[in-house]
Amino acid sequence: MNDTTLKGKAHVYGDNIDTDAIIPGKYTKTMELQTFADHVLEDLDPAFKTKVRAGDILVAGDNFGCGSSREQAPLALKVAGVSAVVARYFARIFFRNAVNIGLPALEIREHDIAPDDELEIDLKSGTVKNLTRNVQYLASPMPQTMIEILIEGGLVNYLKRYGDYHL
């Protein structure tokens, strides 16, 4: 990942957004990744897929991505153009999956991000600047392995490069 700064508009949702809400199970069985984006968040906010712009940032509360292990959930967000996900905290499988496919996922315990706020994320320092409100939040530190996977742009590239895990 060469560019470590991301800038985009916030789309804000609540707590416990489950993977069925992110991408219903009935759409997960395909290799056409665009299908996931075509149905992303459709039972939660049917307008999301038309209003999301490349680079936008999805912001949520507690336990984002709970439920299924489907990697189609972070893929749906990524293919739809979302550049990063910010939550108070993530369900663990979603968190791993997001990082594994190279979608930055930042845990910010306290924030007051509102819809349409302009955000700027510096992945190196783990800071999120809210340009609209002129405040800054610091993400919880990620395990070192996850940082390295993210730097490579995901687990596929990480293993292509290293061939094995290293701590």
Place this chain on the structure above:
Amino acid sequence: MGQTIVEKIISCHSGKKVYQNDLVVAEVDAAMASDTTAPLAIQAFKSMGGKRVWDPKRCILIIDHAAPAPNERIANLHLMMREFAREQKCIFFEAGIGICHQLMIEKNIVRPGQIITGADSHSTCYGAVGALGTGVGSTDLAAVFLTGKIWLKVPQTIKIEIQGPIPVGIQSKDLMLNVLRETGIAGATYQSMELCGSAISHLSLAGRTTMANMMIEAGAKTGFVHPDNLDLPYAFTPVLPDPDAVYQREITLDASAMQPMVSKPHSPDNVVPVMELEGRKVDYAFIGTCVNGRLEDLHVAARILKGTRVHPDTRLVIGPASRQVFLDGVNDGTVEILTSAGATFIPPGCGPCVGTHSGVPGNNEVVISAGNRNFKGRMGNPNARIYLASPATVAASAREGRIANPLKYFQS
């Protein structure tokens, strides 16, 4: 310093004594993927430069989430799995043999003390036999296929003790829904769970699997049912926590006061006693899945439906967890009792629970399901309302056409 079960198992697989919050690379004993997760995993494996899987006898592919294939798109994904399994000589279970977690336990692939990565969130199931089962996504699974390893942070553990005799008619599902009411949907996120106590020690392997299955519904990374009285068809060394193991939290529940419980839409932790919901009209009742599709679940349904009929305004669909479960149910007459009562048997698989096929509800329909998730849209229609309950409560509700307390059917 004493260790919890998860700390012991990860220590054995990482070559050093580890405790909560340590970061490790652990050796994996087996890795499993289903038709929801395997196609992306196969693609990721190839993209990683993978030529041969690390150990074909430890790589398992199972077709269960849309089995048999409901359309050509999925049929072609199944082809991709068959081809990969053949070329890599992996263990492969064809559509119709059973649900992945049931087969992993029923076929004795999972053993106590092992680490199993399953590309399905309900891999916590393996804690029923004392294995560390943890759910991963497709790319993580591909990495295990390639390296035989996974990186993990050693989780903290929540200990849940359930004491006392289990009242007649109360099912393991009711116990687990009581646990979820206590923890909430995120109460065990990033953590391991240990279930113990005199109530637990009386559960069958099926009942223990039901409980371990739904640990993920509290967000758990993995979990274990203590092996007291655990009956397995092979000799094994049980993994027990040290007496001075350090727990993040300890919860004690009293089984003797428990009622049949129901999770209301749209979250598995939205749990109330069935009494609060009795009388609500039910359109569709479903028994099956990796949480409650085993023989003892069919037995309890047959007890309630024997010699009677499913209510004319309700339909009952049953999906056995495996072909073996179905066959056992055929041989002991359970399938005949249930079929005569008006139940429709579908092939072993996940279809209705994940909304792919074989029983999708219509708009505004009320479903009572013995499954494990009732998120909006879970069964394939966001306009349906799904209630989760034990197979006893589902069977009683199918009989009465309304959400019903099953305890009256256990009074003789």
